[in-house]
Amino acid sequence: MVMPIQRRAFETKRRILVSAVSLFSRYGLNGVSVDKIAAAAQVNKQRIYAYYGSKTVLFEQCLVQIFEEVNSLEDNFHDITRDNLGEMTDILLSHYINIHRQVPAFWRLIAWANLESSSSLEKLSGIKNKSLSYLNDLYQEGCRRGILRSEVSFDTYIFNIFAVSFFYQANRVTLSNTLSRGLFEQEGLSKLIHETAGLFKK
């Protein structure tokens, strides 16, 4: 009693990707051997080359995969509505900081890619964050109503949010040695989020 052939192949390919995301995010492109990915996926090494062509291509596919995964976690932005625009920034900051905490593969793969990729990663261009236009609409509404600062563009707004949440996770090791360590305890984080969110309120 065997699996239908396409499904089996599909699962093999999937298993490779899952293992690769996990390993690449931890150790980076150069830190992981194809052998180890194959072992982790319980797959013959050759399958990796049959399905992905090269280690580098596999790495890029991992990036695409993690972006899609994280994108699909953002449906809950619909709890931000016209009625609680004042808390929008708090919600977004908390959301992204949480994402980076719960899906560390996200910031890690991004960081590895920025360091190790010589290529232009054009495959990512296709994965536009679908929430952005929705958030933009809300942001404009907030400005109109005088809740948010209309002299600050949405581009700057979202950039700051991304920057703060990414930086907070991605630079823990160095930051906790160079800035105050309190930042990484619950109280410090709350203060950071609250005060940063305040920056955008009128």
Place this chain on the structure above:
Amino acid sequence: MVMPIQRRAFETKRRILVSAVSLFSRYGLNGVSVDKIAAAAQVNKQRIYAYYGSKTVLFEQCLVQIFEEVNSLEDNFHDITRDNLGEMTDILLSHYINIHRQVPAFWRLIAWANLESSSSLEKLSGIKNKSLSYLNDLYQEGCRRGILRSEVSFDTYIFNIFAVSFFYQANRVTLSNTLSRGLFEQEGLSKLIHETAGLFKK
């Protein structure tokens, strides 16, 4: 006319460090072989082990080195005085973005360290940013005079500045594929700096 033996050893050790900073920052701990560092420093490989013990220790020394280097570039904050507190944030943002552009080894080594270091990098603790207390004084003065927002702590202030400048450089590759590419042209950057600085003004 030969160099005294201690001085010669010192220069050898130094040459190793300089080459290592350059190579590690570009290719990371795993991306660089000891052979290549030795070749770049025009030094026998064994010298590296004699002076630094292991590749990992050498990498950590590179981090310390780059932090010290960058710290020494910050003297010029003395052009921020009580008379131009309104432009303080613009100056700081521009300064750090410039540093990251001119000394890419800085953010790169930091990024590698955050990804690759399992250790706690305690050696960095010693290198407190000596400018911070000076900037803190200025910031408090700005708040008192009503130029800056007194409900925002200095911790949050400096964190945001570090985050924005680091993120801007370190995530170029992925950002230019996922956010607007205009960000990385002159006009986009000016807008980002100006609007971000505005956030901190009352």
Place this chain on the structure above:
Amino acid sequence: MVMPIQRRAFETKRRILVSAVSLFSRYGLNGVSVDKIAAAAQVNKQRIYAYYGSKTVLFEQCLVQIFEEVNSLEDNFHDITRDNLGEMTDILLSHYINIHRQVPAFWRLIAWANLESSSSLEKLSGIKNKSLSYLNDLYQEGCRRGILRSEVSFDTYIFNIFAVSFFYQANRVTLSNTLSRGLFEQEGLSKLIHETAGLFKK
């Protein structure tokens, strides 16, 4: 409008052989992968095993194939007749040198086979050169008439012709580095052919 199934199989088998001859002659038994033959023949790899059993057997079939091909090119020896026996050797030398130039797969496969084959290549025994007896008759006639040297047997005669023409092509790379390079220009070749042919004339 589909091909009858047997004919289709026949063509598949043929396509494999043609691609294999081309690749094996260029890169040898060890230099060619079954995958590449399959790709060149636009055939599933498994077909090769179905039709030929193994890579080695396929290689031997290529040898047989090229011998048959070259044999079929020799009909034109009928332009050697009793009336121009004096030019017989010139014609033969030119002919074989031309063959080796135009069908390099011939000498190459022969050379590979002599180097790589541990087996005795008995399959080749069946392919006797059908021109040989015809040429033998002409040679004897030439001897009788005093045009050729009757103290030289036909075996020696034909061996010399094969040797010179084969060696000329098959050792170009090393010869042009160890003997005179002029050999491989038009003039040098003409001289070689003319003088060698002269050896056999009385």
Place this chain on the structure above:
Amino acid sequence: MVMPIQRRAFETKRRILVSAVSLFSRYGLNGVSVDKIAAAAQVNKQRIYAYYGSKTVLFEQCLVQIFEEVNSLEDNFHDITRDNLGEMTDILLSHYINIHRQVPAFWRLIAWANLESSSSLEKLSGIKNKSLSYLNDLYQEGCRRGILRSEVSFDTYIFNIFAVSFFYQANRVTLSNTLSRGLFEQEGLSKLIHETAGLFKK
């Protein structure tokens, strides 16, 4: 009690070359793995790269080595003198056929090189056969005395001798299946040598 370091290294390098000549001549560039050479030479694989750089370069060095070896076996041409010019060709033919029999690595490496080398093997240019000018002198003398055919140039003469002796060894496998098998028995060979030598006598 250890060997002086340079001598030890020299022997290591030598051992690699000897093993490589033996293996490459038998199985060709593609048929031999660096691992096997290292094992045969009882040497760490890395040494091969330290001393020769790559498998290809090592192969080329093997060619150079075998040419030098064979060249050094030719001193005995001094048994050809002005007194036995009539037997010169017999002696040369026997000599080279013997060389190819006793040092099969010679013709085999040459054959592999002609098949596998994409490069131009310019390293061989340096190793001009030092006997050639000596033989040329004798040949001219033979012509003057009316023993040899003055209408045949030395170039053609030596080419024929090289061709026959090489072809006789290098094409055994295919020849014994396509021409008469008697060639490769003692009697057949004697006849071939005697009759071929006769071609060059007046």
Place this chain on the structure above:
DNA sequence: AATGAATGAGCATTCATTCAT
């Protein structure tokens, strides 16, 4: 007849590190 999936061994080359001088 034909195909994609799968495998285990092998490949050329490089690595971090230690040894001997």
Place this chain on the structure above:
DNA sequence: TATGAATGAATGCTCATTCAT
């Protein structure tokens, strides 16, 4: 202090061959 020699384990990738459909 400085160096070349040496090592054993990886590394990314390919191979000939077989299996399942």
